Structure formats: structure tokens, C-alpha cells
Amino acid sequence: MEFSPAFINVTYHRSESMFKKKPDGTFDKVEVRKRPGTVGICAAIMNRYKVDAVAHLICGGFTRQETEDALIDLNFLGIDNVLVLRGDAPKNESAFEPEPGGHRYAIELLQQVMNMNNGIYLEEDLKNAVKTNFCIGVAGYPEKHFEAPNMQTDLAYLKAKVDAGAEYITTQMFFDNAKYFSFVKACRDAGIGVPIVPGLKPISSKKQLTVIPRTFHVDIPEELSSEILKCKTDADVEVVGTEWMLRQSRELKAAGVPGLHYYTLGKPKMVSNVVKELI
Numbered sequence: 001m002e003f004s005p006a007f008i009n010v011t012y013h014r015s016e017s018m019f020k021k022k023p024d025g026t027f028d029k030v031e032v033r034k035r036p037g038t039v040g041i042c043a044a045i046m047n048r049y050k051v052d053a054v055a056h057l058i059c060g061g062f063t064r065q066e067t068e069d070a071l072i073d074l075n076f077l078g079i080d081n082v083l084v085l086r087g088d089a090p091k092n093e094s095a096f097e098p099e100p101g102g103h104r105y106a107i108e109l110l111q112q113v114m115n116m117n118n119g120i121y122l123e124e125d126l127k128n129a130v131k132t133n134f135c136i137g138v139a140g141y142p143e144k145h146f147e148a149p150n151m152q153t154d155l156a157y158l159k160a161k162v163d164a165g166a167e168y169i170t171t172q173m174f175f176d177n178a179k180y181f182s183f184v185k186a187c188r189d190a191g192i193g194v195p196i197v198p199g200l201k202p203i204s205s206k207k208q209l210t211v212i213p214r215t216f217h218v219d220i221p222e223e224l225s226s227e228i229l230k231c232k233t234d235a236d237v238e239v240v241g242t243e244w245m246l247r248q249s250r251e252l253k254a255a256g257v258p259g260l261h262y263y264t265l266g267k268p269k270m271v272s273n274v275v276k277e278l279i
């Protein structure tokens with residue numbers, strides 16, 4: 001709150017389960033991670049801090065009905081910003097599969113939210129089908145979504161999300177601003193006119209040099225990776241990571257970006273060190 005953020009995003013995830021071996025050698029499927037309290041956390045943020053919360057919604061693991069219920073709760077709470085996403089396959093599965101009765105692509109989820117904005121709910125005869133007023137954001141990938149066959153195809157699907165009603169795009173993290181600038185140009189050339197908010201994450205450990213590319217399918221520039229490899233401790237890496245993100249932020253801000261979206265991922269200290277220098 002010290003920095004008066006314009007908004008705070010709250011992520012969403014499906015519940016996670018594992019197979020536990022029983023004494024007789026058979027297996028039980030047990031839940032090891034509950035569905036998130038995204039709606040509740042957003043409400044707490046808005047209540048306590050009077051700052052806009054952006055609730056993420058994903059397709060994976062949710063039926064259309066469950067999504068509608070979450071949206072009804074968000075609407076009652078006055079949380080009218082949502083970032084609609086597909087989500088990824090669970091860790092033990094190789095490809096994303098929608099929940100039976102759920103959505104396959106983010107655009108389908110977006111269409112559900114747009115329908116509610118027009119008073120169209122899943123049940124035709126619903127008595128209290130009030131029109132909602134959600135402002136919808138979607139994800140964009142300066143280095144291409146890892147499943148897209150090429151950038152042009154990925155951009156065509158991104159444009160379809162914008163044409164269907166997305167009002168802005170928040171990007172996947174990137175460590176080379178040139179990638180963001182060329183993505184914005186490619187979007188504009190493809191007829192995508194909405195604001196494109198850059199997403200940044202600070203690198204905080206040597207391990208992340210391999211984990212980040214594997215998890216998020218983004219490159220880490222050689223200039224940054226070589227500096228990190230010289231570090232003796234992760235505390236030294238934090239210094240390099242902070243400095244790098246500060247440089248990125250300064251350049252983006254000077255270029256007039258519509259905002260900066262920081263991925264704090266539960267570790268706000270490095271981000272707050274950057275913002276202190278930036279404002």
C-alpha cells in the first residue's frame with residue numbers, strides 16, 4: 001500500500017490432487033491443495049485497502065456453472081475487474097484438457113463473462129439475471145505462447161479475444177524490453193489497439209535461470225544470465241535481479257507504457273525495492 005498501486009491481481013488455480021498408496025497396495029485420490037480463495041482475497045483487499053483488485057479466472061478445473069457462481073459472487077462484492085485465462089495442464093498431465101462442462105480456451109470464458117455483462121446467464125429462465133459490469137483483461141505473450149505454432153497464429157487468437165471484448169492485455173514476464181516493444185508493434189500491425197501492460201518479474205536465485213525458461217517459456221538475455229552466474233550467493237543474485245528490473249521499469253516508463261504489472265509471486269520485497277527507486 002506504501003506505493004498506492006493502481007490495482008492488485010490475485011491469481012487463480014485448480015485444486016491439486018495426488019494418489020496415495022493404501023496398505024492393500026491400491027491407491028486413493030486425495031486433495032493436496034484446495035481451490036484458491038481468490039474471490040475472498042480480492043474482497044479483503046478492496047475492503048481493507050480501497051484499491052482495485054483484479055480477480056484471475058481460469059478454464060482448467062472449473063465448469064461453466066462454477067465459473068458463473070464465482071462471477072455472481074464477484075459482482076455482489078463490487079469486484080468488477082477480471083483477467084480471464086485458460087490455465088495450464090496439471091503437473092502430472094502432459095496437455096491441457098478442459099473440465100467436462102468447462103471451457104477449452106480463454107476466449108470461451110471471456111464470452112461467458114461478456115454474456116453476463118449482457119444479462120445472459122447459463123439458465124435461460126433465471127429470475128435474477130442482472131447485467132454485470134466486468135472489465136475483462138487477457139494474457140499476451142511477447143515471446144509467443146508455448147503451444148502456438150508461430151507468432152502470427154498466436155496474435156490472431158489474441159486479436160479474437162480483443163474483438164470478443166477484452167479491454168486490455170497483460171503480458172507474460174519478459175527480461176528483454178525489445179521483445180515487449182516488438183510485440184506491441186506486431187499487435188498494432190495486427191489491428192489490436194487495446195492497452196498492453198508489460199509484466200515483469202525479478203530474478204532472485206541462480207536456480208531460476210533454468211526454472212523460469214522451463215516454466216514460462218521465456219528467454220533470459222545473456223547479459224543478465226552471465227551477471228547472475230558470477231554471483232556467489234542468492235542474496236547477490238537479488239541485487240542483480242533488482243537492478244535489472246529497475247532498468248527495465250525505467251525504460252518502459254519512459255516509453256509511456258500504460259502501467260507496470262509486477263509478478264511478486266508471494267515475495268514482495270524485491271518489487272518494493274524497485275518501486276522505491278522508481279517513484
Ligand SMILES: Cc1cc2nc3c(=O)[nH]c(=O)nc-3n(C[C@H](O)[C@H](O)[C@H](O)COP(=O)(O)OP(=O)(O)OC[C@H]3O[C@@H](n4cnc5c(N)ncnc54)[C@H](O)[C@@H]3O)c2cc1C
Nearest residue numbers: 011012056085086087105106139145147148154157171172
Ligand atoms: C498475466 C498472466 C496471468 C496469469 N495468471 C494465471 C493464473 O492466475 N492462474 C493460472 O493457472 N495461470 C495463469 N497464467 C498462465 C496461463 O493460464 C497460461 O499461460 C496458459 O497456458 C494460457 O492461457 P491463455 O489465457 O493465454 O490461453 P488462451 O488464450 O486460451 O491460449 C492458449 C493457447 O491456445 C491458442 N488458442 C487460443 N484461442 C484458440 C482457439 N480459439 N483455437 C485454437 N487455439 C487457440 C493460443 O495461441 C495459445 O497457444 C497467467 C498468464 C499470464 C500471462
